[in-house]
Amino acid sequence: MSNFFSKAEVTSSGRPVLLHNEVECHLLSAVDLEPEDHRHFSLLKSGLLILTTHRLIWLLSSSASTPTSASAIPLAAISHIFSSKKSLKSVFHSPRIRFQVLVSSDGRVFDPSSGSGSSSGSGSRSVVVTAVIRGKGDCDGFLVKFWDSWRARVWETTKISSSGSGSASGSGVATGIGGGLYSSDGSVRMVGVAGILRKEQEMWESTDKSLQDAFQDLNALMSKAKEMVMLAEKMRQKLLSGTSSQTSGTNDEDMGSKEEMQDWLLSVGIISPVTKESAGALYHQQLSRQLADFVRIPLERAGGMINLIDAYCLFNRARGTELISPDDMLQACSLWEKFDVPVMLRKFDSGVMVIQNKSHSDEEVFARIKSLVTKPEALRTGISPTDAAMTLGIAPAMAKEHLLTAESKGLLCRDISPDGFRFYINLFPEIDPCNMYFVKDYGICSTWIKAVSTTGIGERSSTFR
């Protein structure tokens, strides 16, 4: 960046830092600043040109990086703005705005804020700067605003007010300013987008303040709550230490009150770590036993296996009030391992979780599946989960899990077709790749061939659908 321009400060997100009372008026993108001759500064290419009440600011704009500094020309340094000549040539060119800038003796733009003399006669040198607008912005509108801002000379009002009473709102004397931007008490009138933004900002600040006030009360409440939590923690620690140092001589009363304490903590929503160490807090233990009792009848009705989700719904419905969460349900079921209850939780490979009787045996189910799938009809057409469900007396979803498990054990093979997902008895183990055409007399293959050849293959009995 050359030394010609005044330096303009930029925020960390690349926005110019505005002076006190400075308001943005207009903005153009893809603007080049060309000097009349290159002695003063070199061409500034493709930047953002921002017009404010005080300055013309030029920012290098690229999507890749955030600008760290900007160049500015104080409006006070501008001695003349040329009117745009509409000629034949200008139709084909990018629009241009030309203006004359006063140059001080050190070759830099005259900067009135540096306090070097008055705005006139600080040096008779001036240079013509051309702003070439290559972007799509409203050039004529910008020019109008440029004239307005330049003539309004807001910087002079500011100077007067700041050197005056020194009040923050800057209510100074309006010296010969003709209408336009500024209301009679010298405050900046809300104009344009900048005005809207300013208004919003003020609204935010006042909201923020009222929120702060409101929160004073909440803070007080929270500090009390903190104390409560600390108290609960202390008690928990005590319980913990009590449990770990237990000897056989501990009396029942102590145990009782400790369990009560755990109960109470739980009901306030604090999960006691004692739950994990011992057989579980009283609450979960009770729940677990209750669940085991309850689930007995639905299990019978469902043929010995019930989906965990179904059990959860049934249980909560039965409870009516004081519903339990899915997490409670899972915990209660997991506790069954530690008790002597006739039910257990089981997770299939597919992720499906079921409650089943401990007396349930997979082998028994497989035996039943095998006998089902070797019946002549099933040999011809296979079985679907629905078929298995009917035979086994369980829900189709449960039946499918059993069939998949049987498949993984090599008992069954799957057949996927437009007719659906079916299972057949697995014939592959009996077939020898080195002797493909040979069929053993008494194997499953010969049974299958016999069954298949009695009727046409592919004809399905309608009852099986």
Place this chain on the structure above:
Amino acid sequence: MQKLGDFKLPHFFNYPPYFTLQPVRETSEKQIQLWKELILDYCRIQKIFVIRLEEEFPLFSNSVVERTLSHEAREAFLSALVAEGRAEWLDKGRRNCLILWHRIQEWADIIVNFVKDNGFEDSVMTVEEIRSGIESRGTELQGIDRTILVRALKLLEHKGKLAIFKGTSTDDEGVKFSV
């Protein structure tokens, strides 16, 4: 016994699960083995040298049980053959597969025997004559796929059993035996 043209089909060809790619490893290994053997047998008997996946291939469908191998299954079985060296993909997109129901070395041996049987030890023949000439009628060389024939000849050339040379036009590749 069911037939596909002249080809006798094994009994499990009508077993519907045979046409569904099995997920359980032990089962699928057996299934793949059976398909590999079946494909090789069928291609040998029917003298098929190339299988194109995007075309109908009689072996891959069974109208009696109304089942067809999915594209995924076809690719799986052919890839297994390729892995064993009994087939080769002709293109990167795996749409066309060259089936080597005789390995190239086996074809080379057949050519050598053919030459000896017919007394061609020092003769010259064109490539085309080897596969469609009078002498090859009734032998395995009759109608052999040109790609495979040329590969086998190149293998023999490498061993010094013959020399391949270009004739006056591109169709006219010739072979001088020195078996």
